[in-house]
Amino acid sequence: MTTISTTALRETPPEPEWVALDPRVVPLWRVSHLIASGVLFLFAVVPGTIVGTFVFPPAWPWIIGFWLALAALRIWLFFWHPPRVYRAWGYRIDDRVLEIRHGILFRVLQLLPLSRVQHVDVQRGPLERRYGLASLILHTAGTHAAILTIPGLDAAEAVRLRDRLIAVAESGGDDAV
Amino acid sequence: MPSEPLHEEGLPESGSSAETTRNPWAEDVAPLMPQPTTAASPTAATAAAGVLEGRLHPYTLLFALIQVVRSVLLPAIVLLFVGNPRVAFGYLILFAALPAIFSLVRYFTFRYRIAGGELVTEQGIFQRTERHIPLTRVQDVRLEQGVLHRLFQVVDVHIETAGGQGAEASLSVLAQAEADRLRQAVFAASPALITAGEAAKNVGAGDAGPSASAGAARHEREVPVREIRLRDLVLAGLASNHLASSLALVFGAWAFVHEFLPRGFYQRHFRTVFRTAVRWWEQGGENSAWVLGVALLVLLVLVGMLMSVAGNVMLFYGFRLSLRGEDLHRVYGLFTRRASSLPRRRIQVIKIEESLPRRLVGLATLRADTAGSAAATAGQERTGRDVLLPVVPRAEVEPLLPAFFPDLDPEPPDWRRVSPRAIRRGAGPGTLLCLLLAGGLFYLRRDPATALAPLLPIPLFWLASALAYRRLGYALGLSYLWTRRGALSRATHVVPIRNIQAILVRQTPFDRTHRVASLRVDTAGQTYTGGGPQIGNVPAEDALALARTLARQAAHVRYRW
Structure with a gap:
């Protein structure tokens, strides 16, 4: 199988090892899943059921059945999705290039020459702070891929990575014309 | 009012335009x-x-x-x-x-x-x-x-x-x-x-x-790079895609007139025209009605062509x-003269564009993006800012490129094709649709002649896909990346590797089954070159190797604004 995440990547020998995200990001994603499900429940399930039962009372078993199926799907996603996404994410960095990979079905590999980094943000949302995590946001001068993100890094590690990236970006390339 | 002094909209930008001094020549x-x-x-x-x-x-x-x-x-x-x-x-x-x-x-x-x-x-x-x-x-x-x-x-x-x-x-x-x-x-x-x-x-x-x-x-x-002959401008105007838009304009105008003219006036004239047409028809039978219709259509086409020629000449004379x-300095315009200068190293991407009508007369358009053009507003076509060189004979494009990219690799690009599966994937959806249609028809009608009709375009899909595949490709030079696509209408992108900001390799589930990936290169400013170079159906290993090579090479050179 030739896929981005398996064989082909291992075929280039001098590449550094892929670094995984901090494992604490899995519970973090689960919590955000819960929050999303809660919002869905509040704004779709409850009003939908009430309105549906009033408009067409005999339909209530179907409505309940539909919501149960949806709930089952969300529960399955809650357990299955975060670890799977976690395994898909990865980054690696050598002296010149940062590579980021992610995506389960649609796989994406982003390669960023370090001398192209314009600036780097470390972003910590309220949930991330609770888990001691941070996201690294890299800006380039590009257009459609001008912003690259690495989520779920240990906060201290994110800062360290940022400093390293900035140091490399400042030292720049060889300036060969 | 004086508190937002940076807004320029109110200034005479729209109507003004640029000209040189005494004469437009x-x-x-x-x-x-x-x-x-x-x-x-x-x-x-x-x-x-x-x-x-x-x-x-x-x-x-x-x-x-x-x-x-x-x-x-x-x-x-x-x-x-x-x-x-x-x-x-x-x-x-x-x-x-x-x-x-x-x-x-x-x-x-x-x-x-x-x-x-x-x-x-x-x-x-x-x-x-x-x-x-x-x-x-x-x-x-x-x-x-x-x-x-x-x-x-x-x-x-x-x-x-x-x-x-x-x-x-x-x-x-x-x-x-x-x-x-x-x-x-x-x-x-x-x-x-x-x-x-x-x-x-x-x-x-x-x-x-x-x-x-x-x-x-x-x-x-000052070294002249290129002047555009009037002949080429006229030719390009004749072979531009304005036909459809001028037809739409005519129909729009007709609807407008229909709304506004007093009913009687409109009807009177329409009746006269109608009566004349009827008389002709009675005299010459069906044929003259056909003649009339065709003449009208030809007239429309001619008016459209004339308009695009006039527009082209006025803008780029x-x-x-x-x-x-x-x-690089550009000066152009018949009434409104415009001039712009840009340092050539600011050019991020060049696109050689050959639309089908222009290709038939052997002409191409050169577009370029600078880092500043990312934020440009709409309507640039009317000012000619979107094109670096609006009309140029196709054969003369390659010799011109070193004027924009002085360090361009001297050898012509060594084109590499993508995976041949591109043909199958290109023709696949159309074929599948036709087969389904034929199956459905057969199920409904049980008439082989009707059911086979939807199968007719299938060979066309495969031919088009094969032609497209032959033109699809990329070439990696010492310091430049080339990509090209399109069989009838063509586009070729030239990117200096030093201008590459990031590289994206993507794989959809379908890509995975075919063991291919698509590669896209991000540069600063992709407004006029239409989204910059991207190429699909590259064998996954090649795509990764190419991406890594590009990234490492780009990292070597510092990016300059």
């Missing part, structure tokens, strides 16, 4: 260009010393007045006919007064100067706004002269930087000589060979040191692209 374009050597050197000296300052030309007020009158004219007419004249008058005063006061304030407070490697503009009374633009960040200086501007010998100057929203600074209007001096000073202070880092240091220290040497380089002779030192 190509030979006379020179005034928009820098005066070659002797006359220019004192200016350069001042620029290097960092003292060039000034304010807007008094005619600014005149053009502001024209702008105000023009913006108020249409509402005025409507209001006068519809509403109470006194109320209407009050509204008009209000609407005219605000922009007028704004323009007055702007004119009297606006100052600019070039000092310490920066262009500084100031304006405003209560809220003074001072804008500093590092000259090393200037992407493009555009001069525009409408017919009126030409009459009064003044110019609109727009200065664009990387990442700015539209023009970073608009100086409208300046005297012609003043505009030339400004343009020269801007480019004299941003030498092509200093790096962004050094430039930043220089700016920080307020040191204009390297300007002097660069100033010398700036005054090399006397187009001249030349190189002075490291700067």
